Every structure is written in structure tokens, then in C-alpha cells.
Amino acid sequence: xxxxxxxxxxxxxxxxxxxxxxxxxxxxxxxxxxxxxxxxxxxxxxxxxxxxxxxxxxxxxxxxxxxxxxxxxxxxxxxxxxxxxxxxxxxxxxxxxxxxxxxxxxxxxxxxxxxxxxxxxxxxxxxxxxxxxxxxxxxxxxxxxxxxxxxxxxxxxxxxxxxxxxxxxxxxxxxxxxxxxxxxxxxxxxxxxxxxxxxxxxxxxxxxxxxxxxxxxxxxxxxxxxxxxxxxxxxxxxxxxxxxxxxxxxxxxxxxxxxxxxxxxxxxxxxx
Amino acid sequence: xxxxxxxxxxxxxxxxxxxxxxxxxxxxxxxxxxxxxxxxxxxxxxxxxxxxxxxxxxxxxxxxxxxxxxxxxxxxxxxxxxxxxxxxxxxxxxxxxxxxxxxxxxxxxxxxxxxxxxxxxxxxxxxxxxxxxxxxxxxxxxxxxxxxxxxxxxxxxxxxxxxxxxxxxxxxxxxxxxxxxxxxxxxxxxxxxxxxxxxxxxxxxxxxxxxxxxxxxxxxxxxxxxxxxxxxxxxxxxxxxxxxxxxxxxxxxxxxxxxxxxxxxxxxxxxxxxxxxxxxxxxxxxxxxxxxxxxxxxxxxxxxxxxxxxxxxxxxxxxxxxxxxxxxxxxxxxx
Amino acid sequence: xxxxxxxxxxxxxxxxxxxxxxxxxxxxxxxxxxxxxxxxxxxxxxxxxxxxxxxxxxxxxxxxxxxxxxxxxxxxxxxxxxxxxxxxxxxxxxxxxxxxxxxxxxxxxxxxxxxxxxxxxxxxxxxxxxxxxxxxxxxxxxxxxxxxxxxxxxxxxxxxxxxxxxxxxxxxxxxxxxxxxxxxxxxxxxxxxxxxxxxxxxxxxxxxxxxxxxxxxxxxxxxxxxxxxxxxxxxxxxxxxxxxxxxxxxxxxxxxxxxxxxxxxx
Numbered sequence: 001x002x003x004x005x006x007x008x009x010x011x012x013x014x015x016x017x018x019x020x021x022x023x024x025x026x027x028x029x030x031x032x033x034x035x036x037x038x039x040x041x042x043x044x045x046x047x048x049x050x051x052x053x054x055x056x057x058x059x060x061x062x063x064x065x066x067x068x069x070x071x072x073x074x075x076x077x078x079x080x081x082x083x084x085x086x087x088x089x090x091x092x093x094x095x096x097x098x099x100x101x102x103x104x105x106x107x108x109x110x111x112x113x114x115x116x117x118x119x120x121x122x123x124x125x126x127x128x129x130x131x132x133x134x135x136x137x138x139x140x141x142x143x144x145x146x147x148x149x150x151x152x153x154x155x156x157x158x159x160x161x162x163x164x165x166x167x168x169x170x171x172x173x174x175x176x177x178x179x180x181x182x183x184x185x186x187x188x189x190x191x192x193x194x195x196x197x198x199x200x201x202x203x204x205x206x207x208x209x210x211x212x213x214x215x216x217x218x219x220x221x222x223x224x225x226x227x228x229x230x231x232x233x234x235x236x237x238x239x240x241x242x243x244x245x246x247x248x249x250x251x252x253x254x255x256x257x258x259x260x261x262x263x264x265x266x267x268x269x270x271x272x
Numbered sequence: 273x274x275x276x277x278x279x280x281x282x283x284x285x286x287x288x289x290x291x292x293x294x295x296x297x298x299x300x301x302x303x304x305x306x307x308x309x310x311x312x313x314x315x316x317x318x319x320x321x322x323x324x325x326x327x328x329x330x331x332x333x334x335x336x337x338x339x340x341x342x343x344x345x346x347x348x349x350x351x352x353x354x355x356x357x358x359x360x361x362x363x364x365x366x367x368x369x370x371x372x373x374x375x376x377x378x379x380x381x382x383x384x385x386x387x388x389x390x391x392x393x394x395x396x397x398x399x400x401x402x403x404x405x406x407x408x409x410x411x412x413x414x415x416x417x418x419x420x421x422x423x424x425x426x427x428x429x430x431x432x433x434x435x436x437x438x439x440x441x442x443x444x445x446x447x448x449x450x451x452x453x454x455x456x457x458x459x460x461x462x463x464x465x466x467x468x469x470x471x472x473x474x475x476x477x478x479x480x481x482x483x484x485x486x487x488x489x490x491x492x493x494x495x496x497x498x499x500x501x502x503x504x505x506x507x508x509x510x511x512x513x514x515x516x517x518x519x520x521x522x523x524x525x526x527x528x529x530x531x532x533x534x535x536x537x538x539x540x541x542x543x544x545x546x547x548x549x550x551x552x553x554x555x556x557x558x559x560x561x562x563x564x565x566x567x568x569x570x571x572x573x574x575x576x577x578x579x580x581x582x583x584x585x586x587x588x589x590x591x592x593x594x595x596x597x598x599x600x601x602x603x604x605x606x607x
Numbered sequence: 608x609x610x611x612x613x614x615x616x617x618x619x620x621x622x623x624x625x626x627x628x629x630x631x632x633x634x635x636x637x638x639x640x641x642x643x644x645x646x647x648x649x650x651x652x653x654x655x656x657x658x659x660x661x662x663x664x665x666x667x668x669x670x671x672x673x674x675x676x677x678x679x680x681x682x683x684x685x686x687x688x689x690x691x692x693x694x695x696x697x698x699x700x701x702x703x704x705x706x707x708x709x710x711x712x713x714x715x716x717x718x719x720x721x722x723x724x725x726x727x728x729x730x731x732x733x734x735x736x737x738x739x740x741x742x743x744x745x746x747x748x749x750x751x752x753x754x755x756x757x758x759x760x761x762x763x764x765x766x767x768x769x770x771x772x773x774x775x776x777x778x779x780x781x782x783x784x785x786x787x788x789x790x791x792x793x794x795x796x797x798x799x800x801x802x803x804x805x806x807x808x809x810x811x812x813x814x815x816x817x818x819x820x821x822x823x824x825x826x827x828x829x830x831x832x833x834x835x836x837x838x839x840x841x842x843x844x845x846x847x848x849x850x851x852x853x854x855x856x857x858x859x860x861x862x863x864x865x866x867x868x869x870x871x872x873x
Contacts, residue, residue: 012400015396015399015400016396019385019388019392019396022388022392023385023386023387023388024781026387026388026428027387027779027780027781029779030779030780030781030784031781033779034779034781034784034785034788037784037788038784038787038788041787041788041791041792041795042791044791044792044794044795045791045795045800047795048795048800048801051801051805051806051807051810052650052801052805054807055650055653055654055657055805055807056650056653056654057653058653059646059649059650059653060649098378098381099381101343101348101378101381102376102378102381102383104346104347104348104367105346105347105348105371105374105376106371106400107368107369107371107372107400107401108368108400109368118783120781120783120784122781122784178627178631179627180625180626180627180628180631181627181628181630181631182628182631183628183631183632183634183635184631184634184635186635187634187635187638187639188638191635191638191639191642194639194642194643195642198642198645198646198649202645202646202648202649203642203645204645207641207645265350268347268348268349268350268364269349269350269352270296270297386695430695430696430697
């Protein structure tokens with residue numbers, strides 16, 4: 001039963017995404033300009049970091065290549081989550097204007113419908129840009145590629161995407177209660193990826209503990225990336241901790257799933 | 273195995289409500305910091321049954337609990353109390369399973385895809401509801417023919433008029449052969465021609481497919497032309513359930529004949545009507561809603577210099593208000 | 608004039624009712640404030656007096672940015688989405704035929720909104736920033752007055768830019784995509800992520816001449832008392848100049864849009 005609901009949800013997600021892609025392709029020029037624009041404009045984030053390094057050699061003890069690696073990993077992970085779930089922030093609006101109800105009378109899971117809402121293919125621009133920076137940093141860094149490090153790379157990106165995805169869903173679920181609070185979600189998603197672009201050594205210990213043990217953003221890239229870069233963790237956590245990323249991601253998704261159910265139930269009992 | 277899907281009951285009741293309630297907790301500001309909690313009983317113990325194949329009007333003033341009821345029937349809202357079944361299914365517990373068997377049209381919220389042709393929206397419905405090919409083609413052809421959608425199928429929805437879009441939405445809600453169709457204000461904002469088309473279509477669907485229809489509306493004509501049975505809800509309670517004639521009689525509602533005369537004249541006096549308003553050469557004559565306007569029009573045309581005339585149907589709010597008022601009056605007289 | 612005052616007042620009131628949104632926004636601004644404050648601390652530790660700012664000035668710049676983000680609309684917001692939705696749905700055709708001037712109407716609501724968000728979303732992050740970090744507050748009380756003036760001008764420039772972006776969705780139909788693009792450009796060229804005086808060489812000179820500089824860099828420099836005397840006048844002239852040019856461009860685009868509506872019938 002649960003399995004078929006997941007399959008049904010994925011199928012519905014695919015169908016709705018397909019409709020949005022078709023809608024986008026109705027204005028092909030607009031789409032091409034937007035994707036290119038997205039690619040270039042999100043790159044300005046990295047340009048900022050590069051500009052900082054015109055004045056300094058190291059930031060928090062990290063070189064530009066290393067910071068580029070951090071930037072690339074978190075941005076790819078964030079880009080994946082944003083591509084798949086980027087419009088969860090619109091849930092509050094749907095609750096407000098009542099169009100949530102039109103989704104609830106369809107025979108497919110509501111999460112799939114909300115997640116696929118206004119799917120924008122132009123978000124590929126952001127992922128591409130992030131991947132370019134990541135590739136650039138990998139080419140310049142002299143990483144000692146042991147098997148576990150090589151293995152950790154894809155694991156890190158996918159787990160990171162899942163952690164960000166869970167945050168998107170959590171933020172969406174929160175809007176069932178607080179329909180105007182879509183910005184809180186940005187603090188953790190956009191705020192999270194901004195944080196993770198910089199070396200952990202830049203931030204205070206309290207903040208590091210917070211993003212390791214409370215909102216486990218550190219597992220998106222910091223902890224696995226430190227292992228790949230062969231650097232110690234500022235909190236003194238063991239080197240293998242980076243491999244816990246998939247477990248942490250699974251936990252996040254479970255929490256997000258429960259929050260989503262609770263939120264939906266709250267909506268169904270209050271209707272607003 | 274389907275459990276308790278209404279098999280064995282004497283009449284096949286598609287919709288069953290027993291003492292259904294919906295209570296909302298409303299928080300209000302009371303003073304600068306204090307907030308007081310208040311209970312609002314939006315639906316307050318409603319019971320009714322709708323047999324398969326019936327077409328029922330569900331009316332009431334704004335905020336009476338109409339949409340709350342519909343939302344509970346579709347599984348959008350969970351009732352606070354009572355028992356509710358649609359086609360033997362508890363909507364709140366099995367919303368998605370029920371969704372395959374019902375169709376819903378929300379008056380002003382289109383479910384069609386704005387930038388894509390109508391045809392694409394239907395293709396999505398087909399795949400979402402997993403409608404078998406032959407059923408889909410058959411139903412689509414039927415809707416296209418009866419709702420005159422042929423020329424519109426390849427037009428992006430954003431280019432459709434309100435009436436065309438509503439027709440498109442109704443078709444979308446019927447492609448999967450729902451057993452029951454809920455319509456929330458299906459004719460709101462439509463022009464006369466579109467209204468007529470929509471009504472005609474709904475009558476056909478109900479008569480030929482045996483689709484059960486529950487509709488809320490502000491337009492009494494919808495009810496008059498479509499429904500034999502009307503339910504009136506007010507303050508969360510069912511205050512009337514019966515034929516439309518009964519509603520008129522109970523409510524003693526009136527229609528209005530508006531006449532434009534050649535010049536200002538003293539109030540017209542004709543049998544069967546009373547003049548309720550005079551404004552320059554224009555006069556308003558009220559007469560019982562269940563009697564014909566023809567003799568009154570004839571009498572006016574006979575004795576007065578008539579330029580133009582129109583008949584206004586009673587506003588649904590008026591009818592209900594009169595009815596409730598009448599009920600209170602009678603209750604007052606007997607006690 | 609009285610009409611537009613009423614419009615501005617209603618813009619203020621409307622945003623004042625969005626309490627949850629305001630609290631959520633303050634929270635997000637504060638989170639970003641902390642993240643940037645830490646990175647700036649690291650940066651200025653490596654290079655004290657970078658871009659002519661000392662530590663306290665750099666941190667003040669961070670929190671000013673967070674405090675002004677909503678009011679000046681550095682990331683979009685306000686009327687933008689509403690206007691784009693009206694263009695998308697075709698309702699804009701009605702607006703263009705109204706007897707009021709569309710641009711002035713929206714500018715008035717924006718001024719009302721900005722005033723509310725300056726108070727509602729500006730004061731708390733600034734106060735939190737000042738509590739946790741050592742910030743540089745204006746020495747002269749007059750500076751506060753100049754600051755209000757420079758912020759008002761910044762709001763006008765911000766509006767003018769977003770008005771152009773919104774109207775562009777008459778031609779480029781992905782309104783959300785355009786806003787996002789414009790937001791990213793604005794973050795970079797306003798100095799929101801990195802002050803423009805840290806930008807090196809030619810790039811710095813160009814960035815400081817672009818209209819986005821009028822939205823955050825100039826108000827921040829007024830607040831930090833980096834602009835004084837004739838420098839202050841130049842700052843105002845720079846902002847006002849861009850405001851006039853961009854508002855005029857918006858007007859031109861508006862009449863082009865009107866012609867398009869007339870030709871296509873919406």
C-alpha cells in the first residue's frame with residue numbers, strides 16, 4: 001500500500017512536471033534566455049567569492065580552490081533539491097487562495113502535486129553552473145583519491161540533495177500552519193547553501209554545533225568534504241563521520257515526511 | 273472486499289450523512305495581547321441521504337456551511353462528528369480512493385492548464401485517473417459534442433472566455449465517469465448562452481448517465497431548471513429539504529415585474545400584484561413567485577401606456593430569508 | 608496627489624496586516640545577517656581596512672543590508688509578482704485604461720510598503736546585529752535624516768528597476784524567471800553580498816556607476832558617514848538621476864505595452 005502510494009506519487013509527479021515543461025516550451029525563446037540567464041546570474045555568487053580572493057590568499061585557512069570545492073558541492077546538492085522541489089514555498093499561497101482544495105480532490109498524493117507545481121526547467125542553469133565550478137575546483141585541487149574518497153563524492157551530492165529536499169518539504173509543511181511564513185524556509189535552504197559555501201572554520205563553534213546536531217546542514221558537504229580534502233573537523237569529530245551523511249539524509253526525510261502528514265492533517269481539520 | 277458499500281439497503285443511497293458536524297476553533301484578537309478562542313459550528317448536525325441518480329440543489333446564504341459540507345463530502349475536510357459515506361467510502365479516510373469516483377467543479381477555480389490547449393489538460397486527466405482508452409475517447413467525444421468544445425480543443429486555455437472555460441472544466445470533471453458530481457457555483461459569471469448550455473448538459477448527464485449531481489448556486493434558475501429536490505442550509509443546520517415548489521410556498525417569495533411607462537403616473541393597481549416602488553416613469557410590481565406573470569403583464573399593457581418591461585427572479589438570499597422569517601413568525605404565533 | 612497618498616497609506620496598512628510574514632522575514636534576515644557577519648569578520652581579519660572600511664563598518668554594512676533588503680526590494684517582492692500575474696492573466700488591459708497613471712499608482716503603494724517594511728523588517732535585525740556585534744552608528748544626528756532621504760531615493764530606484772522587469776514579462780513570458788534573474792543581479796551589483804568598494808579595478812568602477820549601487824551601497828555609505836558635505840550631495844544626485852532615468856524608461860515601456868495590448872486585444 002505504502003509502496004504503491006510512492007509509485008503513484010512519482011508517476012503523478014512526472015506527469016505534472018511534463019505538463020509544466022510543455023507549458024514552458026510554448027515560449028521557447030523565453031525559456032532559452034531564462035536558462036542562460038540563470039546560469040550566468042547564479043554564477044555571480046561564485047564571482048563574489050573569487051572577488052574576495054583578489055584581496056586575500058586564504059579564508060579561514062582555506063584556499064580559493066578549496067572554497068570552490070565547498071561552493072560546488074553545496075550548490076549542486078542545493079540545485080538538485082531546488083530542481084525537484086523548488087516550488088514548495090508556494091504552498092502557503094495555495095492555502096491562502098483556496099486552490100489547495102482543487103489538488104485534494106485528485107486521486108494522486110498531494111505532496112507530488114505540490115512538489116511539481118510550477119516546475120521550472122530553467123533551474124538546470126543553476127545546477128550546470130554549480131557543476132562547472134565543482135569541476136574546475138576538482139581539476140585544480142590535488143586530492144588523494146582513495147577508494148573511500150571517490151565513493152564519498154556521489155554519496156555526498158545525493159545525500160546533500162536529500163537533506164535540502166527534506167528542508168524544502170519541512171518548510172512547505174510548516175506553511176500548512178503559518179501560510180504566510182514561506183520566508184522561514186529560505187533561511188534554511190538559501191541560507192543553508194550560503195553558509196556551506198564558506199569554510200566551517202569561519203564560523204563560531206556554537207553555530208557549527210547547531211548545524212551539525214540540530215539542523216544537520218553540515219552533512220550536506222562540510223563533513224564529507226573535509227574528509228575528501230584531508231582536513232580535520234573543527235569540532236573534532238572523527239573522519240568517518242562524513243559517511244554518516246546518507247543516514248542523516250534518511251532521518252531528515254523521515255522527519256519531513258512526518259511533518260508533512262501532520263501539516264496535511266492540520267489543514268484537513270481546519271481548512272485554512 | 274468492499275465493506276459496507278451500501279449493498280443491501282433498500283434504496284441505493286450514494287451519499288449518506290448522519291449528524292455530521294464541523295467545528296472550527298477560531299482565534300480572535302481580544303484586546304492588545306489577549307486572544308480569545310471561540311468555537312464556530314460551521315456544520316451543526318446535518319443528516320440527509322441522496323439516492324443514486326438524483327440531482328439536488330444545495331443552497332443557503334454565504335457562510336451557512338455549504339462549502340464546508342462539500343469539502344467534507346470530498347474528503348478535503350475531516351468532520352468533527354457524525355457519520356458520512358459517499359459510495360460506501362469514508363471520504364476523510366480514503367480521500368484518494370474516493371477521488372476516482374467523484375468529480376468536482378469549483379466555480380471560479382479552474383483546474384485547466386493556462387498556457388496549454390484544452391486537449392492537453394484532458395490528456396493529463398486521462399493519465400492521472402488512468403481512464404481506459406475507449407472510455408476516454410467515448411466520454412471526450414460526448415462532452416465535446418454536447419458542450420460545443422470542438423473548436424476550442426486546440427486553443428490555449430488563457431484565450432478562452434469564462435463561459436468556455438467553465439464548459440471545459442465541467443468536461444474535465446466528467447471524463448473519468450464519476451458516480452457523483454459536485455458543482456460549486458457552476459454558472460457564476462457566465463453569460464446567458466453559456467448558462468443555458470451548461471444547464472442543458474448537466475440535465476443530459478444526469479438523465480443519460482445516471483450521474484448523481486449535487487450543486488450549490490446563487491442562481492435560483494439553476495435550481496428551478498435542474499433540481500427536483502432542494503436542501504437549504506442556514507447556520508450549519510438543514511432548514512429545508514424537499515421540492516422547489518414547497519420552498520417557494522414556504523418562503524412566500526415574490527418575483528418582481530419592472531415596468532417603464534411613458535410618463536410618471538400614480539402607482540399602478542392591478543389584481544394579483546402590488547406596487548412596491550415608484551421612481552419616475554418606472555414602477556416595481558411584486559407578485560407571488562409561483563403564479564404566472566402573463567395576466568399581470570396583460571392587465572398593465574391594457575390600462576397603462578407601457579414602454580418596456582422585465583421580470584426579475586427572486587434573489588436566493590431573499591427567498592431563504594423570507595422562508596426563515598416565515599418559519600420564525602409561525603413559530604412565534606403558535607407559542 | 609491626495610489619491611496617491613491614500614494609495615500609499617493603504618500599501619502601508621496592507622503590509623502591516625501580514626504579521627506572520629513579517630516575523631518570518633525578520634527571522635530570515637537575521638539568519639543571513641549572522642552568516643554574512645561571520646564571513647566578513649574572517650575577510651576583514653585577513654585584510655583589515657579592506658575597501659576603506661574598518662571591522663565595525665563592515666559588519667554595519669552587513670546588518671544594514673539585511674535591514675534594508677525588504678524595504679528597498681533588493682530581492683524583488685512587493686508589487687512585482689502581483690503586476691506580473693495581472694499581465695499573465697490579461698487583467699492588465701483593464702488597468703491600462705484606468706484614468707489613473709499605472710506607474711504612479713504602483714510607486715505610491717511601493718512607498719507605503721517600503722515605509723512599513725523599513726520599520727517592521729528593518730529595526731529588529733539591526734537591533735540584534737548591534738547587540739551581538741560591534742557596529743558603527745552615525746555620530747551626527749543629522750546623518751539619520753540624510754539616511755531617511757537616501758533610503759527613500761533607493762526605494763524609488765528599486766521600484767523603477769522592478770517596474771521595468773515586470774513590464775518585460777509582456778514580451779518575455781516567464782515572469783518568475785525574470786524576477787529571479789533581476790534579483791540575482793541586484794544582490795551582486797547592489798553590494799548586498801560584497802560591498803562594491805571591495806570590487807577590484809575596472810569592475811569596481813563600473814559597478815559603482817550602475818543603478819544598483821544607488822540601492823544599497825550609497826545608502827550604506829551615507830549611514831557610515833563615508834559621504835559628507837559635497838559627497839552627500841553627489842550621492843543624492845546620483846540616486847535621483849538614476850531614479851528619473853529609470854522611471855522615464857518605465858514610462859516608455861508602459862506605453863509600448865499599452866500599444867501591444869491595443870493591437871493584440873490583451
